[in-house]
Amino acid sequence: MFSLKDKHLAQSIVEKIRALHVQYRFMHVCGTHQDTLMKHGLDVLLQDCGIYIGQGPGCPVCVTTPREIEEMMVLAYKGKIITSYGDMLQVPGRDTSLQQLKTQGCDVRTVYSIEDAVDIAKSNPGKDVVFMAVGFETTAPSTAVTLKNNPPDNFFVLCCHRLIPPALGALLQMGDVNLDGFIDPGHVSTIIGVKPYESLSQRYHVPQVIAGFEPLDILMGVWMLVQQLQQGNAQVENEYTRAVHYKGNIKAQAILNEVFIPIDVKWRGFPEIPQSGYELHEDFSLHNARVMFEDVLAPLDQESFKEPPGCRCGEVLRGLVTSKECPLFGEQCTPSSPVGPCMVSTEGSCNIEYRYKKNRQ
Amino acid sequence: MCLAIPGKIISIDKKTAHAVIDYGEGTQRTANISLVSVKKGDYVLVHAGFAIEVLNEEEAKETLALFQEMLSSEQES
Numbered sequence: 001m002f003s004l005k006d007k008h009l010a011q012s013i014v015e016k017i018r019a020l021h022v023q024y025r026f027m028h029v030c031g032t033h034q035d036t037l038m039k040h041g042l043d044v045l046l047q048d049c050g051i052y053i054g055q056g057p058g059c060p061v062c063v064t065t066p067r068e069i070e071e072m073m074v075l076a077y078k079g080k081i082i083t084s085y086g087d088m089l090q091v092p093g094r095d096t097s098l099q100q101l102k103t104q105g106c107d108v109r110t111v112y113s114i115e116d117a118v119d120i121a122k123s124n125p126g127k128d129v130v131f132m133a134v135g136f137e138t139t140a141p142s143t144a145v146t147l148k149n150n151p152p153d154n155f156f157v158l159c160c161h162r163l164i165p166p167a168l169g170a171l172l173q174m175g176d177v178n179l180d181g182f183i184d185p186g187h188v189s190t191i192i193g194v195k196p197y198e199s200l201s202q203r204y205h206v207p208q209v210i211a212g213f214e215p216l217d218i219l220m221g222v223w224m225l226v227q228q229l230q231q232g233n234a235q236v237e238n239e240y241t242r243a244v245h246y247k248g249n250i251k252a253q254a255i256l257n258e259v260f261i262p263i264d265v266k267w268r269g270f271p272e273i274p275q276s277g278y279e280l281h282e283d284f285s286l287h288n289a290r291v292m293f294e295d296v297l298a299p300l301d302q303e304s305f306k307e308p309p310g311c312r313c314g315e316v317l318r319g320l321v322t323s324k325e326c327p328l329f330g331e332q333c334t335p336s337s338p339v340g341p342c343m344v345s346t347e348g349s350c351n352i353e354y355r356y357k358k359n360r361q
Numbered sequence: 362m363c364l365a366i367p368g369k370i371i372s373i374d375k376k377t378a379h380a381v382i383d384y385g386e387g388t389q390r391t392a393n394i395s396l397v398s399v400k401k402g403d404y405v406l407v408h409a410g411f412a413i414e415v416l417n418e419e420e421a422k423e424t425l426a427l428f429q430e431m432l433s434s435e436q437e438s
Contacts, residue, residue: 006425009428009429030363031363031364032363032364058363060363085409112409112410113393113409113410113411114409114410115393115410116410135363135409136363138363138365138408138413139363139408139409141396141411141413142393142408142409142410142411145393145395145396145411185363186363187363187364187365187406187408187413188363190365190406190413190414191413191414216428220428239424241417241420241423241424242416242417242418242420242421242424243406243414243416243417244414249396249397249413249414251395251396251397251398252396252413255395255396347363347364
């Protein structure tokens with residue numbers, strides 16, 4: 001229906017950028033953007049005309065902290081049925097991954113949708129079912145709808161949802177990554193709209209473009225950023241108008257406000273970022289795994305959690321190093337034997353780099 | 362994770378707020394439509410089993426036209 005792969009148009013955008021002889025560094029925060037960039041060789045094409053685009057903390061599975069994984073481990077050992085999206089279950093924790101706990105007799109199940117986890121709870125009335133709710137603003141509404149729909153009493157959510165604009169703010173405030181502009185994530189923006197990004201452009205004078213996921217969307221997004229920089233502008237522009245309205249999905253926002261409260265949370269690779277995560281509103285405490293299993297999870301408060309030795313996922317997520325700059329990349333760390341989450345998730349930049357570039361010079 | 366696939370609404374079950382979505386090439390699945398206001402025949406973006414937005418075909422065509430226009434006007438200037 002929407003074909004945005006026109007080679008002629010793509011070529012003219014690239015030539016226009018090349019003619020300007022610029023050197024800019026952009027960041028996007030979405031694994032799907034990274035996939036499009038790598039799959040179509042746009043990263044090489046753009047680098048050739050002075051544009052570097054790296055992936056920041058745009059992989060929900062990757063930014064989930066070791067502590068959150070350990071919370072699920074504890075619940076798995078206590079006999080709960082553990083459910084989450086496939087990539088999440090494969091991220092190495094302190095000793096093993098949730099997926100591997102199956103070999104120790106734990107009940108761990110991959111689901112496509114949170115509704116599958118509710119169905120598991122309905123078919124296992126005598127057991128507690130915990131859904132590890134990861135994902136950005138794109139995914140959080142599905143958790144909210146499900147909790148509003150009166151799930152069974154034996155269904156619980158371990159809320160790990162995180163919010164993109166506060167993370168972009170944290171990156172700019174930390175100031176250790178040199179950035180000329182952001183390509184904002186299309187499907188996060190489908191939910192939140194354009195407005196939540198605007199204060200960042202005003203405060204840090206950084207241009208942003210919300211872009212879709214076809215090759216032309218990204219090239220056009222880059223062109224719009226370049227134009228803004230050339231003209232000295234710093235605004236939020238929307239390239240993905242076929243799916244993103246200025247106000248976003250108001251229905252989804254209303255239900256998010258009803259079910260969640262924003263809280264300060266850590267992200268992997270980052271210190272605590274103010275108001276960058278969601279926890280369930282107290283009206284939903286009966287389904288909040290952290291409230292209902294507080295006694296079981298409490299011992300984790302006394303523990304400290306470290307990244308796997310040698311893993312540079314934290315720096316990759318902050319845009320400080322590329323996947324290939326990690327000494328473990330492609331050697332000790334591969335998709336079949338990952339050390340860090342960025343190699344596990346199909347949205348992680350190491351995994352994407354490995355899939356598309358491992359055999360290319 | 363934020364991958365969302367476009368598909369066409371084939372039928373709607375209002376009672377359960379679910380719709381059958383056709384993704385092309387013979388693939389059909391149900392999705393929850395609580396987050397959108399839709400009718401049969403609409404194209405939606407589906408993420409993790411939930412339709413998150415209605416796709417605007419007119420906007421899609423306009424985007425392409427706008428690209429062409431922007432690039433050609435740049436060339437003239």
